[in-house]
Amino acid sequence: MGLKSIIVSSRLGWLKRQSEPEEFVFPDAIAEGKNILICLPEGLRELTLVKPFLPELVDIFAPAEMYLLATPGSHVANIFPRKGYRILAPGSAQRTWTGLPKASYIETLRRNKIDLLIDLNLRDNPFIASVLLNFDDCIKIGVGDHLGQPFYNLEIRTSFLRDERNIYRSFIDTIAKIRNPLTRDFAGQTRLSGF
Numbered sequence: 210m211g212l213k214s215i216i217v218s219s220r221l222g223w224l225k226r227q228s229e230p231e232e233f234v235f236p237d238a239i240a241e242g243k244n245i246l247i248c249l250p251e252g253l254r255e256l257t258l259v260k261p262f263l264p265e266l267v268d269i270f271a272p273a274e275m276y277l278l279a280t281p282g283s284h285v286a287n288i289f290p291r292k293g294y295r296i297l298a299p300g301s302a303q304r305t306w307t308g309l310p311k312a313s314y315i316e317t318l319r320r321n322k323i324d325l326l327i328d329l330n331l332r333d334n335p336f337i338a339s340v341l342l343n344f345d346d347c348i349k350i351g352v353g354d355h356l357g358q359p360f361y362n363l364e365i366r367t368s369f370l371r372d373e374r375n376i377y378r379s380f381i382d383t384i385a386k387i388r389n390p391l392t393r394d395f396a397g398q399t400r401l402s403g404f
Contacts, residue, residue: 217307217335224342228359231346235363236387238348242325244274246318247294248337250330251280258373259329262381266327267294269385276321280336281308299336309339323347327384331355331373352380 247266249256267275275294279285281304285296303314318340326344328351330337341349341360353366367379 213307217309220307220309221335221338221342224339225359228342229345230349230359230362233348233362236390239325239350239384239388242270242273242348244276244322245270245325245327246276246278246297246321246323246340248278248326248328248330248334248340249280249283249285250332251283251334253283255331255373256283256285259377262329262377263294265381265385269381269388270325273325274321276323278318278337278340280334304336308336310336310343315340315343318344326350328352328356328361329377329380331376350384352376 245266247263250259263277277285277294277296279296279298281299281301283298285298297318299310299314303311303317305311323344324347326341326347326349328337328341328349331352338356338360341351341356345359348363349361350363350365351361353364355364357364365380365383367376367383369375369379
């Protein structure tokens with residue numbers, strides 16, 4: 210473990226100890242989201258996997274303002290067209306030498322009045338973890354068995370272990386059911402979905 214990794218771990222540990230997330234009542238809290246930050250995964254393969262699910266999130270949360278937060282160094286602007294969301298790709302001036310976001314960048318994110326964060330990372334991503342720990346007053350949703358509290362207020366666990374496409378499919382479907390509990394069954398009848 211290098212010096213940079215030790216400092217990152219120490220900083221995230223300190224943020225974790227300082228974190229005091231607010232309590233939210235679900236599903237009502239999700240229905241109130243007006244400014245949503247979607248934290249994208251880091252690698253090109255992972256970005257390609259989540260790309261087809263982003264329009265569904267736009268539909269689920271319409272008319273909310275959608276922001277995509279790219280991990281520094283991922284060339285997300287070249288992959289995602291700007292359809293229904295704003296792309297935030299922090300540059301080197303917005304990161305510390307360890308790769309974590311500077312306090313000034315967190316304040317830039319806060320100016321967007323983010324009230325809901327959705328983390329699409331399935332692997333450790335220190336930059337995104339640091340962002341999550343700096344938003345105690347927001348609802349933070351992530352995939353279960355990844356980071357846990359205090360990173361997330363709501364974890365969605367799936368029965369899929371390694372099939373990333375199905376993990377994302379299940380994750381998005383569950384968010385849709387929580388956000389819009391009234392769904393139509395195949396006969397066109399309205400019913401209340403359990404979650």
